[in-house]
Amino acid sequence: MTAWPATLRARTRITPANHGEGMFAHRAALRTTGPRRGGPWQRGIALSDNTFAEQHIVVTGGGTGIGRATALAFAEQGAASVMITGRRGGPLDEVAALHPSIVPVLADVATEAGIDTITAEVRARAGRVDVLVHNAGVFARTPLDELDPAEVRKQFGVNVFGPILLTAALLPQLTAPGGNIVIVSSISARLAAPAQSVYAASKAAVDSLIRSWAIELGPKGIRVNGVAPGNVRTPILGAGGIPAHEIEQWQTNYANVVPTGRVGEVDDVVPWITRLAEPASAWVSGEIIVVDGGRLAA
Numbered sequence: 302m303t304a305w306p307a308t309l310r311a312r313t314r315i316t317p318a319n320h321g322e323g324m325f326a327h328r329a330a331l332r333t334t335g336p337r338r339g340g341p342w343q344r345g346i347a348l349s350d351n352t353f354a355e356q357h358i359v360v361t362g363g364g365t366g367i368g369r370a371t372a373l374a375f376a377e378q379g380a381a382s383v384m385i386t387g388r389r390g391g392p393l394d395e396v397a398a399l400h401p402s403i404v405p406v407l408a409d410v411a412t413e414a415g416i417d418t419i420t421a422e423v424r425a426r427a428g429r430v431d432v433l434v435h436n437a438g439v440f441a442r443t444p445l446d447e448l449d450p451a452e453v454r455k456q457f458g459v460n461v462f463g464p465i466l467l468t469a470a471l472l473p474q475l476t477a478p479g480g481n482i483v484i485v486s487s488i489s490a491r492l493a494a495p496a497q498s499v500y501a502a503s504k505a506a507v508d509s510l511i512r513s514w515a516i517e518l519g520p521k522g523i524r525v526n527g528v529a530p531g532n533v534r535t536p537i538l539g540a541g542g543i544p545a546h547e548i549e550q551w552q553t554n555y556a557n558v559v560p561t562g563r564v565g566e567v568d569d570v571v572p573w574i575t576r577l578a579e580p581a582s583a584w585v586s587g588e589i590i591v592v593d594g595g596r597l598a599a
């Protein structure tokens with residue numbers, strides 16, 4: 302393990318609330334305790350805190366998993382505000398407590414009321430969005446011989462209707478030129494598996510939205526990109542009703558197949574989301590970055 306300089310160790314408070322969240326929690330702790338900024342540090346990563354200075358970010362599904370770590374990363378890179386949304390107040394409040402720039406908003410992105418809530422909050426606060434991250438998503442098995450139509454509507458409601466309706470509603474507030482959208486897709490869009498057709502189709506729709514919106518919004522100066530993760534350790538499978546022992550089996554199988562030999566962690570994915578949103582990526586649009594430990598190559 303890399304040893305931290307004594308000054309950083311002394312000034313960084315790792316609490317039960319942020320312990321185990323990877324490098325972004327360390328960065329959150331560093332930020333809130335007022336450390337030296339800049340220069341090389343843990344794992345040789347340089348702090349570049351001001352990448353998103355004065356920018357206003359919205360991350361849907363920001364209370365857990367990839368969305369939580371993404372919100373913390375934007376906040377740590379200097380964003381003026383990071384609005385996180387979700388249906389449960391508890392996780393949202395927990396993340397908001399980790400950084401003063403994070404603003405929790407209770408909203409179900411699968412409903413028009415939820416879309417209205419987010420839009421109203423954006424108008425009432427910053428009045429603009431520089432980066433919109435559509436991350437909220439749900440997964441559940443949908444075998445055709447036991448198909449529950451409500452489950453189909455739910456997955457398309459959150460994974461597809463949510464990004465479509467929220468993008469349309471926030472378009473007047475999206476900074477143009479210069480704003481950008483990042484959508485969290487999945488390798489499931491390109492990888493067929495039994496009993497997962499609905500989720501896969503919803504993510505294939507997301508891939509299509511990314512390419513279409515890149516063309517449609519390009520003339521306004523808005524970029525649209527996506528990140529397609531493989532199997533990442535987050536609550537999503539449990540939330541979708543997959544029993545713990547099966548999740549473990551899926552992860553073991555995944556680790557055995559991919560060339561990198563393990564499942565992903567949120568910190569494997571988040572830097573690609575923020576990177577796509579950076580001004581330095583000004584010439585990248587309509588791209589979907591696969592972050593899967595090599596699964597699609599295996």
Ligand SMILES: NC(=O)c1ccc[n+]([C@@H]2O[C@H](COP(=O)([O-])OP(=O)(O)OC[C@H]3O[C@@H](n4cnc5c(N)ncnc54)[C@H](OP(=O)(O)O)[C@@H]3O)[C@@H](O)[C@H]2O)c1
Nearest residue numbers: 362365366367387388389409410437438487532533535537
């Ligand atoms: N983990 C993986 O292996 C993996 C792989 C590929 C792609 N992805 C994608 O990554 C994204 C993030 O998922 P995750 O893995 O980080 O799982 P997660 O921790 O379960 O995050 C999903 C988030 O979406 C929110 N959400 C769900 N339904 C919502 C709704 N109707 N309205 C608003 N928010 C809603 C949840 O919060 P509430 O329940 O509080 O609403 C939760 O915070 C998803 O789009 C997922 O499809 C994940």
